[in-house]
Amino acid sequence: MTGPQRTEPIVVVAEQCDEGWELCTGAAGHFSAARLYPPGAWQEQLHEWLGGIEFVDVRAVVLLIAGGDGREYPVTEALLPFPIVSFPRQLALAAFAPADWSAFAVLDGQAGGKCGLVTRSEAGRFYYAESAADDACLAACNFGFWRVVAAGSAAAAAFQCVERVPAEARLAIGAARLAVDALAADGVCRNESASRPQLRLARRRSAGYDIIHTERVFDLENDCLAQAVDGRPVFFAVDVAVLKLYGPGMRKYAKAKLRHCAFATVRSGEASKSWAQVAYLCRQAERAELPRDGIIVGVGGGVTLDVAGLAASLYHRGAPYLRVPTTLLGMVDVAVGIKHGINFKGRKSLLGAFYPPIGAINDFAFLQTLPGSELSNGFSEVVKLGLVRDSLLFRWVEDHGERLVRTGYQDPAEWAFRIALRAEYVMMADLHPNLYEKDRRRFPDFGHTFSTAIEEATRFAIPHGEAVAADMLLATIIANRRGICAEKVLERLVALFGALDLLKVPQACNGEVLAQALTSARLHRGGRIHMVVPRRIGEGAFLDDVTAAEACAALDRAVNICAAQRRRFASAGD
Numbered sequence: 001m002t003g004p005q006r007t008e009p010i011v012v013v014a015e016q017c018d019e020g021w022e023l024c025t026g027a028a029g030h031f032s033a034a035r036l037y038p039p040g041a042w043q044e045q046l047h048e049w050l051g052g053i054e055f056v057d058v059r060a061v062v063l064l065i066a067g068g069d070g071r072e073y074p075v076t077e078a079l080l081p082f083p084i085v086s087f088p089r090q091l092a093l094a095a096f097a098p099a100d101w102s103a104f105a106v107l108d109g110q111a112g113g114k115c116g117l118v119t120r121s122e123a124g125r126f127y128y129a130e131s132a133a134d135d136a137c138l139a140a141c142n143f144g145f146w147r148v149v150a151a152g153s154a155a156a157a158a159f160q161c162v163e164r165v166p167a168e169a170r171l172a173i174g175a176a177r178l179a180v181d182a183l184a185a186d187g188v189c190r191n192e193s194a195s196r197p198q199l200r201l202a203r204r205r206s207a208g209y210d211i212i213h214t215e216r217v218f219d220l221e222n223d224c225l226a227q228a229v230d231g232r233p234v235f236f237a238v239d240v241a242v243l244k245l246y247g248p249g250m251r252k253y254a255k256a257k258l259r260h261c262a263f264a265t266v267r268s269g270e271a272s273k274s275w276a277q278v279a280y281l282c283r284q285a286e287r288a289e290l291p292r293d294g295i296i297v298g299v300g301g302g303v304t305l306d307v308a309g310l311a312a313s314l315y316h317r318g319a320p321y322l323r324v325p326t327t328l329l330g331m332v333d334v335a336v337g338i339k340h341g342i343n344f345k346g347r348k349s350l351l352g353a354f355y356p357p358i359g360a361i362n363d364f365a366f367l368q369t370l371p372g373s374e375l376s377n378g379f380s381e382v383v384k385l386g387l388v389r390d391s392l393l394f395r396w397v398e399d400h401g402e403r404l405v406r407t408g409y410q411d412p413a414e415w416a417f418r419i420a421l422r423a424e425y426v427m428m429a430d431l432h433p434n435l436y437e438k439d440r441r442r443f444p445d446f447g448h449t450f451s452t453a454i455e456e457a458t459r460f461a462i463p464h465g466e467a468v469a470a471d472m473l474l475a476t477i478i479a480n481r482r483g484i485c486a487e488k489v490l491e492r493l494v495a496l497f498g499a500l501d502l503l504k505v506p507q508a509c510n511g512e513v514l515a516q517a518l519t520s521a522r523l524h525r526g527g528r529i530h531m532v533v534p535r536r537i538g539e540g541a542f543l544d545d546v547t548a549a550e551a552c553a554a555l556d557r558a559v560n561i562c563a564a565q566r567r568r569f570a571s572a573g574d
């Protein structure tokens with residue numbers, strides 16, 4: 001047998017089956033067919049293979065897939081010092097998913113009904129959570145994991161999109177592909193096939209952060225912030241309006257529970273998302289002698305969190321960053337992801353960074369002082385997720401949104417919590433496999449194709465949430481005109497926007513702006529528009545061929561819908 005190429009990780013797979021062991025070996029792109037070895041003979045076979053390979057620049061791995069009887073494997077010692085990776089059998093199925101599936105369920109009908117939910121990161125790495133068959137199906141349906149890789153499972157019939165593992169494909173080979181991918185991604189190696197001497201460093205970027213929920217974060221009895229800060233010096237970047245309302249409490253808290261605190265303000269409003277404001281924060285942090293391991297804490301809405309986050313990503317080439325959002329939009333949208341942007345040359349979010357924070361502390365008590373219109377703006381991003389990702393979330397906002405806007409997001413308290421938490425979860429589940437947005441097809445971009453141009457055309461006079469709502473209305477009308485979504489979907493969206501006071505089309509929104517938006521979207525998303533539209537409540541689709549004429553026609557209808565709504569209100573008021 002000739003060995004695989006030397007610079008690639010070598011994988012040997014051993015899978016237990018009723019008749020003995022299935023073995024195969026290989027590296028990326030070429031695997032031997034799995035062969036059956038009767039019990040007892042397989043260890044010698046492994047030694048023969050591994051002994052024949054010169055392990056220079058090669059990371060070798062033996063991959064073991066758990067057999068049905070739960071027996072211990074007697075190989076670990078025999079094969080040291082080579083790293084051993086083991087996967088559950090079900091995860092090997094994941095390798096059979098089409099490359100563009102980022103979230104799906106695997107059902108392994110041959111392994112005692114075990115199932116799992118799998119997400120794939122943009123680096124191609126799989127994350128797997130095992131669960132009992134029924135739970136997996138339920139969770140899969142609930143959170144839009146409607147794609148399934150199935151091996152001999154009847155339950156898979158319930159799903160809309162099933163990739164069946166063909167009988168001749170061996171699970172072992174699927175698992176080997178996984179291991180090769182996992183190993184190829186990280187490490188330093190010499191590329192011997194290159195014409196000049198060449199070393200390659202590869203490291204996957206990883207991120208992990210917590211969204212903590214608490215009440216009254218600056219109460220002296222509340223340890224949440226002090227624990228997150230963990231004794232490090234703190235630099236607070238605070239929205240000016242928030243500082244006015246909460247400043248005394250913050251300062252008291254800082255004095256009692258934190259050490260070395262400094263404060264700087266961020267002016268309210270989109271104009272603050274500027275290079276000058278970022279530079280100002282960095283200057284103030286330097287003046288306060290914030291060390292490299294000090295923490296920058298952003299306290300405010302999306303504007304403050306964006307500016308403070310970008311400053312944190314630059315200060316000392318990256319200082320730890322914690323977010324304390326004080327708007328609904330900040331909590332359910334900004335604080336959930338890793339993006340920080342400022343406007344530049346009149347262009348929305350032209351400069352920015354992907355920079356994972358250490359976390360966020362969400363405290364709904366802040367929302368009591370937030371004007372109702374700002375709560376509506378926050379709901380705009382919640383409706384976005386509900387409409388294309390999660391029908392339950394959409395229904396919950398239909399049932400409770402209006403009341404929550406009227407009560408400063410306090411009543412009904414149970415639903416305030418459930419809606420925010422679910423919105424955060426749905427968003428995180430969508431971001432997780434594509435955190436750095438390598439894949440330009442993103443459901444969270446629903447409402448963000450026309451909105452950017454609309455914001456720019458108004459010179460950022462219109463709130464972000466309002467522009468997103470107008471965009472969603474246009475996209476839904478386009479989908480409805482094409483027969484992609486039913487009239488009923490549009491009706492429900494219009495009714496919900498009416499209740500949340502989001503049914504508006506800004507004056508500045510005209511044919512030219514919409515055409516410009518389509519051009520920019522194409523540039524921003526790698527040559528395609530990838531416009532998200534609803535298919536039905538809770539399910540979205542992507543369109544790449546929307547024309548300016550279509551957008552204009554949608555605008556006419558949107559303007560008519562809004563006018564009709566105003567007339568209805570006026571006559572109800574008479």
Ligand SMILES: NC(=O)c1ccc[n+]([C@@H]2O[C@H](COP(=O)([O-])OP(=O)(O)OC[C@H]3O[C@@H](n4cnc5c(N)ncnc54)[C@H](O)[C@@H]3O)[C@@H](O)[C@H]2O)c1
Pocket residue numbers: 239240241242245268269270273300301302303304306326327328329330333334337338339340341366367369370371374377378464465
């Ligand atoms: N980085 C991201 O991933 C991301 C995602 C979505 C939106 N954004 C950005 O977020 C911004 C919008 O955020 P926003 O809607 O939170 O707006 P915002 O930050 O402008 O805040 C809205 C207003 O509410 C005030 N305010 C904030 N908290 C308050 C409180 N508790 N009580 C009283 N007043 C309060 C502010 O002073 C401001 O006037 C936009 O610039 C948008 O581009 C960023």
Ligand SMILES: [Zn+2]
Pocket residue numbers: 333381448464468
């Ligand atoms: Zn947004």
